[in-house]
Amino acid sequence: MVFLSVINWARCRGPDEFWRKRRIFRLAAHYIGRRRNCYSIAVRNVHRALVYATKARKLKKEDMKSLWDVRITAACEQHNITLFSLREGLDRANIMLDRKSLSDLASWEPKTFEALAAVAKYKLETDRFIDGQDKCHPTGINLNLKDVMLEAWLNEKKK
Amino acid sequence: MSANNLFLRSAFVRAPLKNGVGRYVCQLQRIVFKFCKSNGASRGMRDFIEQDLVDFSKDNPGVVVYLKPRRHRGPVIVGEYLNGDRLWMSVHNKTHEEIVKWVELFRTQQGNNWNSRLRKYQYTNHPSVQGPWTPFAFKDPELNTAELPDVRFGSNNRLPATATEQLRLMFEKQKLDELKTAE
Numbered sequence: 001m002v003f004l005s006v007i008n009w010a011r012c013r014g015p016d017e018f019w020r021k022r023r024i025f026r027l028a029a030h031y032i033g034r035r036r037n038c039y040s041i042a043v044r045n046v047h048r049a050l051v052y053a054t055k056a057r058k059l060k061k062e063d064m065k066s067l068w069d070v071r072i073t074a075a076c077e078q079h080n081i082t083l084f085s086l087r088e089g090l091d092r093a094n095i096m097l098d099r100k101s102l103s104d105l106a107s108w109e110p111k112t113f114e115a116l117a118a119v120a121k122y123k124l125e126t127d128r129f130i131d132g133q134d135k136c137h138p139t140g141i142n143l144n145l146k147d148v149m150l151e152a153w154l155n156e157k158k159k
Numbered sequence: 160m161s162a163n164n165l166f167l168r169s170a171f172v173r174a175p176l177k178n179g180v181g182r183y184v185c186q187l188q189r190i191v192f193k194f195c196k197s198n199g200a201s202r203g204m205r206d207f208i209e210q211d212l213v214d215f216s217k218d219n220p221g222v223v224v225y226l227k228p229r230r231h232r233g234p235v236i237v238g239e240y241l242n243g244d245r246l247w248m249s250v251h252n253k254t255h256e257e258i259v260k261w262v263e264l265f266r267t268q269q270g271n272n273w274n275s276r277l278r279k280y281q282y283t284n285h286p287s288v289q290g291p292w293t294p295f296a297f298k299d300p301e302l303n304t305a306e307l308p309d310v311r312f313g314s315n316n317r318l319p320a321t322a323t324e325q326l327r328l329m330f331e332k333q334k335l336d337e338l339k340t341a342e
Contacts, residue, residue, distance in 0.1 A: 029165040049161050078297050108287040110296045128339075130332045134325075136317045140297070 068099035075106035079117035080140035085131040089120025092127060093154055118143040122150055160276075170275035172282040175242065178269070184241075185221050186269040190262070191237040193227040199252075204234040206255035207262070219266060236265065244270035 021039050028042040035045050073083045106113045194201040216224050238246045
């Protein structure tokens with residue numbers, strides 16, 4: 001006797017299951033307890049982690065921007081200028097430095113940042129621009145810009 | 160992919176044994192070009208072998224080049240590095256120019272970076288030329304020899320602007336605006 005239909009009743013799960021679950025377990029390797037070892041618990045936590053990672057890409061940029069702003073503001077306070085005035089002065093003088101560069105200079109090259117603040121202040125003075133924000137004078141030293149020929153450099157046409 | 164992943168660790172850009180600081184050693188040990196002599200997918204590969212391969216071998220005497228013509232197989236570049244990594248790359252239907260660029264990448268790589276995520280794309284042992292900022296960077300040097308408490312250094316001079324100061328500033332601003340509108 002040959003039983004042909006019995007074999008049709010036997011169920012076999014897909015051959016892919018091990019590898020499908022392995023993709024999840026590799027992402028959950030550093031979790032604690034059953035979240036690391038049991039698939040149905042791990043998959044929920046892994047999906048949440050991936051959603052957090054997606055959302056955080058935008059948040060990281062915002063966090064870095066605010067960190068750089070804080071650092072530049074702190075450096076500006078030492079030189080008697082506000083962040084707004086510094087940006088305005090550097091823009092008018094055609095010095096295109098972004099927040100990251102300015103914050104790196106403020107941390108690692110303090111003298112360069114002092115010079116940049118002085119350039120911004122001089123440019124705003126010559127442009128007759130007053131920033132009404134309270135700067136709690138006096139702290140910073142005004143650099144001697146007479147020997148630097150700053151007016152000539154600021155007035156030359158930039159492409 | 161989270162930052163804490165055990166299989167994709169975060170790493171900084173590094174040169175093995177400070178390669179390049181003194182002498183530079185090419186990290187590519189062997190490169191294998193596998194291609195078909197007649198199939199269309201290997202055309203770019205064949206062009207590369209005809210035109211640029213001899214120059215590549217002459218310029219890099221430390222790299223062993225193997226050619227494997229294999230019928231009915233797709234074109235492949237396999238690179239083996241001094242740290243033991245083995246990189247397999249299919250160049251199926253890639254143009255001659257693209258293969259030149261990929262081979263240049265193979266030559267200048269130091270191995271497989273499949274399990275590390277670069278945190279920054281720069282690395283330096285000397286981040287500062289002028290000396291990093293310290294809290295004493297812009298303070299009066301006389302602070303070093305002063306006997307604290309000192310009247311000068313302890314004075315309360317970081318006061319907010321008085322009402323008179325604010326009014327004066329507003330007046331100056333108004334005058335400047337009038338001058339600008341007149342212009």
